[in-house]
Amino acid sequence: MLQFVIRRIIWTIPVLFLVTFFTFALVRAIPGGPFDFAGDKSLPPTVVKNLEAKYHLNDPLWQQFCSYLIGDAVCRPGKQNGVASKGVLLGDLGPSFRYRGRTVNDIIATALPISAQLGFMAVMLGMLIGIPAGIIAALKHNTPIDYTATFIAVLGVSISNVVLGPFLIWIFALKLGWFPVATWAAEPLFSNIAEKYIAAGEQVPMWVNLIPKPTKEFFMHAVLPVVTLGTALSASLARLTRGSLLQVIREDYIRTARAKGLRERAVIVTHALKNSLIPVVTILGPMFAGVLTGTFVVEQIFAIPGLGRHFVTSVGNRDYPVVLGTTLVYAVAIVIANMLVDITYAWLDPRVRLE
């Protein structure tokens, strides 16, 4: 097990390197640079030159990539001008080109925790509703209950979040007034630590932002976005659980277990369910990774200051370091999630060996 984890972590290095390399190359292949226009006004070349010098965009590409990876000290020795970078290897993701004065590290430290809070609650909701619903539907196979469950699940995936979000706002925030319309209200649990950083005018570190204070305010703001995001998740989980449970229920060993006279519930929970969760866990991995690192639509509609919007806007702004930084965050999340999925396989089904 430990060996497996270590080997997987070593494998992470080439994956992340390739992701960085290709993203670096692709994003620079798109027409338009970060500074050729301000709004729709094209800037004079002289001004563009100054900006490019400041952010080292006039260095050769290989040198920029080198600087990005291992820092200016190694890759552009002797040149002191502009914004210095320590390199990704030392944890410096560079400056944002768009948000002048903020670094990519700052942006991620502020935005990622919020996306993670939202995403975590949404996946939890999805699992809490989806998996039991799937089990019930499978046990009541081809009955009205099953059809109803399918219908609701399909509704859940077919209604776009751009429709569901505003609809929930309309009904529950405006008509009924139960919840606030939008925004996020997370205060760090360790607010005294956060205040110290704020008073000093410094960036609050990510881990402080990560854990929210469980206030009423926080949960009231969270309900609508979590439900919006969780609906589609729970729908897919329900359908997959149902399908694969149906398949497992017919297997011999389940019949054996039943034949042994085990109670139906015990059969389902201890034997069938565990075995049937493999497809569910498979999609849960990337789902977690995707949702925890931010979802553009829900964050946009509910004005949640998460990382999701940066994935999209940074491309539009040609904010290369932010594109690379967010991509790296997502890559790390995917790699970890898929590793956990593989570990879970071995737990769910002892015949799957970790190799």
Add this chain to the structure above:
Amino acid sequence: MTTATDTSPKDLDLAAQRSRSPLRDALTQFLKNKVALAALIFIIIEVIIAIPPVTDLVAPFPYDKTSLYDNLAPPGSPYTGRDPEFQGKVFILGADYLGRDLLSRTLYGAQVSLAVGFVGATVSLLVGMLVGLISGYSRPAIDNLIMRLVDFLYALPILVFIILMQVYFKAVARKESAEGLEPFTLPSWFGWVMFTLFAVALIAGIYMARREDGGGAQYLFVFLAGAMFASFLLFVILVMRTGRSFMASLVEIDNAFGGMFFLFIALGLLNWIGMARITRGQVLSVKNKEYVEAAKAIGATDRRIIFQHILPNVLGPAIIYETLAIPGYIFTEAFLSFIGLGINPPRPSWGNMISENYQGLRAAPWTVLVPSVALTITVLAFNFLGDGLRDAFDPRLRGE
């Protein structure tokens, strides 16, 4: 409960299976499932309506007929524009922000959205399952390599990719039209060649699949893929003979697909990854089961084991995953078209109708509801159909 006993060491039970065609069994089983049957009929009707000449016949308005002063007309309003051709017609399901008939747009939207759903699902199933099967069944070293590649593809920023595709292909297309080359027209025999190719592939594939002596389904795969590749090659040769570049021939294909070819490529790139992971996970769990071990023990080939024993176990989750992914494809199409890759307005698709109207949810709810309902019903039909197919093909469920 005739099948109750033959499930365990199925491969040892070949004689019993050969006595009845599994396809016929499945068909009988499927016909008993009323809900699935209804779903199938619905989908067939929908596909027929989506055939362009039929749509022209059924839809009361052309999809791009604007009538500015009828913008956001509620359902049942009469047409008030000046065009004599449409005098007296009624917007049965209302009109959108440019006064275009929603019913007609939804009907025309089915053309794009169904095509996208089918293509997305097919590409994802074919490529994703193939990769997943290979990965899951291979030695751990190869499995690891493939899965790390999948991790890599997961992480690449898709938006960047799509913008690049959009820039490159569309620029070629514009160049093409500006160079004043004669517009490319397909020779009429091309359609027949393609039809024959596919028909032969299909018939040969089914014939091979009928044979019970070892996983015939693969031939269907291979033949169909071969037919697709051959017609593609033929097309490219035809286009390049008129003095165009390879890229230009892709652009011509795009035109032939009504601007959707690049969209399909993008969808294909995007969507097989999850399927590959699902398949692989299932393979990992199935490949060590008793009956697979048993098959190995009696010396069955890898190919036979994969297609005969593992594939059926993978198919269930794969179909469910796929039917659920269809709305995703339809929304992805809307997004891709929105950023300029894919169909150009005013051509409608359900996805773009929803995303361009969603802000009117409160002011003119019908503009959102009509395409949403069309989408939901279709996806529902696909899900019931998928469930029915899965049940029909699962020998262990028979006789219930």
Add this chain to the structure above:
Amino acid sequence: MSRNKWIILVLVLALAVVALGACGGQATPEVVEKVIEKTVVVTQVVEKEVEKTVVVTEVVEKEVVVTPTPEPATKVTLNLNLGTEPPTLDPALATDTTSIAVIGGLFAGLTWIDVETNEPVPYLAESWEASDDLTEFTFKLRQDNNWVKYNTGTGEIEVQRPVTAHDVVYGVKRTLDPRTASDYAYVLYIIKGGEELNTADLDALSEEEVQALLDGVGVEALDDYTVKFTLADPAPYFPAIASMWVAMPMPQEVIEDKQERWIEPGIIWTNGPMVLVEWAHDDHLVLEKNPNWWGADDIQIDRIEYVMITEASTAFAMYEANELDSAGVPLDEIDRVKSDPVLSKEFHSAPIPCTYYYGFINTKAPVDNANVRRALSAAIDRKGLVENVTKGGQIPANTFAPEMIFGSAAGDPDIAPWALPEEMGGTGYDKAVEMAKGWLQEAGYNDGSELGTITLMHNTSEGHARIAQAVAAMWKDALNVDVAIENQEWKVYLNTIKKDTPIEEVPHVFRLGWCADYPDQNNWLNEVFNPEIGSNRIRWNNQEFAELMRKARASLDPEERKALYKRGEQILVDEEAAIAPIYYYTTVTVTKPWVTYRTWGTVGPPGHHLWKIDWEAKKAALGLK
């Protein structure tokens, strides 16, 4: 394996505990509410004190100490939506309206573009005088303006030191210094030596040479409160440029100490009517009144709470829930708002100095023919478009520059009367279509379909897509022209329509908008369409137009300039029809009835701090005591 099971089980349990703990947290609201009540009592006292002791600033500062965590409900608070995160609050670096809206509250420049008249008025400068040839401007600064800083630890507003002419000199030179890499530095090229400094390659120069360049910039402090600018060319509009963010005073000691982080709350020094209290990136930004500001008596708003909501329908929903005092109306909601008995009274559309236009690539066949271009332009039903598609009370445009701009000829039926509806003195659409058909025939086309497919391109956006589809339908219906609509992502798009893109890759027609940097035609006709200096996306080479622009720029006689610009518009829009202006923008907003004064569509910063609200009414509506 079993150990692994335990690890996972523990993990799952831990998650469950977090989730449960989260749910259990709902038991505490009572405590929270009590805390709120207590602070309410404290701050009510504060408010009374404020009323009594308005002038004496020291006391005000002490009061702020009383409430280390300011309670929104007790201060006269304005809630607005900024739309997005401001990319920067550094006056030297700002380029976008969001940043400028906030900077306009935080900093005070030499002049201020009056929110009513759109003319530059004295601000940090009490007065100024220009030399007769308009190349030297001397500004006299107020002596009662101080740098202040908000202390995020204590909540106090601390006075640092007076703002002097040296801060202005530093600010201008900092903007022009190539190491600052300011996007808008080019605006200050009008100052003598500005361009030389900004375009120098400092790495290749010795320190003395760099110093010489810095000293060579035509801005100097004659004494602590007098600053003199020497210009490279005569510029009658210089007082307007002096209002711009890039020419604002900047606090040298903080900037040099904290570098790029100097704009964070708790660090930043500002000299404007408001101070920066809180900036939660991508979420909200809070300004509070600067009690040390010279005009503090006239400012009623104690606190502005900005949220950053991109989604228009969400911002509108927050407005309906009384969480915002004003909001933009999403396009699809306009009909509903107009017919709603309450919302229709709160609805207003106000012109802003921006124009929406379609540009023709003047060298690309068939739109290389002026008659074809004019026919296409005339076949756009501008009135139908603004009434049925954009719906925000936009004004049909027959010129490039809108009314608020000096030298504009907007609505003058001498220019392109076919673009105007009858009630505005034009020909109306039906006649325009007849004329358009005639022009097409003159160009040798009996029917629009003979033109081939016209490619119309816009940047990716729902609103532009609608307009493009409507216009395409108009061209089809009126002239039988086939149109292909394409769209591209914004920066790709701007690259596509550049003047040096190969002609076969550009569309025939593209859409763009233009907004004023300063209210003068020079910023419009000359900077955008002069084929010799502008980006010339329309690829024309009209020497008469270039000559007109040159003359207008050099002329010191306002009436002569107006006449020259009018002639320029006539060539651009009517005779050559190089562009098809479509409408002048409006801002379509709803404002709560308790907002008793607000600003509309300004050329400079919007001046949110100047707004006035009936605080009692707002409190009642929000259910506050």
